[in-house]
Amino acid sequence: MSGTYLGMPSFPRAAAASTRDMRLRGNLRHATHTIRAKRAKAVEELGDWEQLRAAGAALKNRTLRHLDHYLEQLEAAVSAAGGHVHWACDAEEANRIVTELVRETGESEVVKVKSMATQETGLNDALAEAGISAYETDLAELIVQLGDDLPSHILVPAIHRNRDQIRDIFREKMGSWGRAAPRNLSDDPAELAEAARLHLREKFLNAKVGVSGANFMVAESGTLVVVESEGNGRMCLTLPETLISVVGIEKIVPTWQDLEVFLQTLPRSSTAERMNPYTSTWTGTTDEDGPSAFHLVLLDNGRTDALADTVGRQALRCIRCSACLNVCPVYERAGGHAYGSAYPGPIGAILTPQLRGVQSELDASLPYASSLCGACYEVCPVAIDIPEVLVHLRERVVEGGTVTVRGQKTTIKPAKGHAAERAVMRAARWTFDHPRALRAGQRLAARSRRLTPRRLPLPGAGKAWSDSRDLPRPAPESFRDWWLRNRGPDTAGHEGDPE
């Protein structure tokens, strides 16, 4: 696959293009609205959803606050069960480790389970450079790989494709990767799934090396958990002789019993199912059952930088359910590719700038890819306050400051192009510090409200913003005046600004 996120334009420019793509918007609207309603119903079935949500957040907080302890515990447990643990500081190191491990087997092909971590590291390209073919086996990943495309959704990477487009991709491309699709393939989803089954079965039955991620790693037992639907995960996890799992260090849960929270919240939040069709768990290797060699590659790649930020840290609680994407008005219109990373949507807008830093134009634009409506926080099964982190990261972009980059404390400069915002923030601070000026301004706005234009055609940099927005009508009376009129001057008197 030649798809890459490198050198992609900033979010506003990418979104300006994608929002004009009516087919893309139609596909996204259809898919996200379908899943939204179903998810709400699946969540409603559990009377203790809020308790599960609070417990999930707390369990992840416990893990993150003592991550060094749990990482060492996990390493010991996996090793004791016959697995080999490797540590990767960054994407390049993870890819190098996996490439070496595959080379040692003497194989030149691997089958892959859908994995966000290897998408993040660009593993397939690294393997291709080493002459190793990586076959994606998740249906949506297969669609993306055959279409020489990029994933646009965490759960359903090909969500931007509708059934007609998928049929065309299968017809045109399957033959060059292996077993071709039937000539008369229709756009019926069941027929498309059947074509994928036949195409991939050949790969599974011959596979000697499997590559996966994991949804959870249990520190106390060294158990890995993969949650999936199609059975391609089971194929990759059990048929090959060698299994290599690349997993972010934040994927730990402390105990086996702790899974009781996430195995209830993840499927319902993600695919709106009571339970996903297949969940596999394995601990190291088992004699004569599944792979005889198991390698776990623990991936940092910016996660410890996010961990160092006490506000941004909560993004590492994410269990990749994608509920926040499905409810986001910005995602629905802009599509996943505009976010320029493996992690699109609201969670991507707070995760990517923390994993990669905010120094590139794209990454600095991501915290702005939101209207701060808060729907993402409402649906998050581990209660990540995404709007809070977005605002925090905007401040970092505009003001600069001390951050951790690759483990080193670094002072970053304010990003270019935010001078207007800095000026507005300074002005706002001054106004709120000077109540008399604020009141005068509000009264003036109320009295002249009929004169306020519906749109404010700003010149220069402000034009992009003002072009697509209506101005709200100023209220006929400011809240302060209303309070004064209804509650009397006694209650308002403590502001120390009598007239």
Place this chain on the structure above:
Amino acid sequence: MNSRETVLGRVRRALADVPRDEGPDETHVPRDYWTSHAERSDAERLDLLAENLADYRALVHRCGAGELPATIAELLRARGARSVVAPPGIPEEWLPAEVERVADDPAASPRELDALDSVVTGCAVAVAETGTIVLDAGEDQGRRRISLVPDHHICVVRAPEQIVDSVPQALRRLDPARPQTWISGPSATSDIELDRVEGVHGPRTLEVIITSPEP
């Protein structure tokens, strides 16, 4: 410094705000979520399991323990199965004589397994609230791959003792050291327009036989 020390060092520096004497268990985790979502009798639990299995397109059959061989024979006949893989814990008398019984052999290649028509297994536990059966490679369940490669899976659940209400209760019964497969309906995908379609790589037909002791 190797990468292990680098990553662990970064983690420790990142957590400078966490008091050094704070133990992992000191982060409070509220456990007031429920261990099951209703009080149920054995019969109600069985009904809920059957209902939720069927909701995700598993085919559910109920029979008395004595009728089990006849029920399995009927399902295999209806399917036209000529070969069936069965782990050692499945009694001889459960399988009809006219169907070739193939052992769960670690030396067999995946391709040989792919040529078989059906698989018959037991299970470790079944979860009523989610319609899930859990296999943990026990004697009557075999290696993970035998319930994966053949296209037709018959799974026997013994009521009432193997059925629990909920996910928390199921986890308590299971040993993480054993490889497990949690199965909720036949293989499926939501990858085309987020619409669920049954039948991708795992068995496209899942039949669950729930047996109860004779009255």
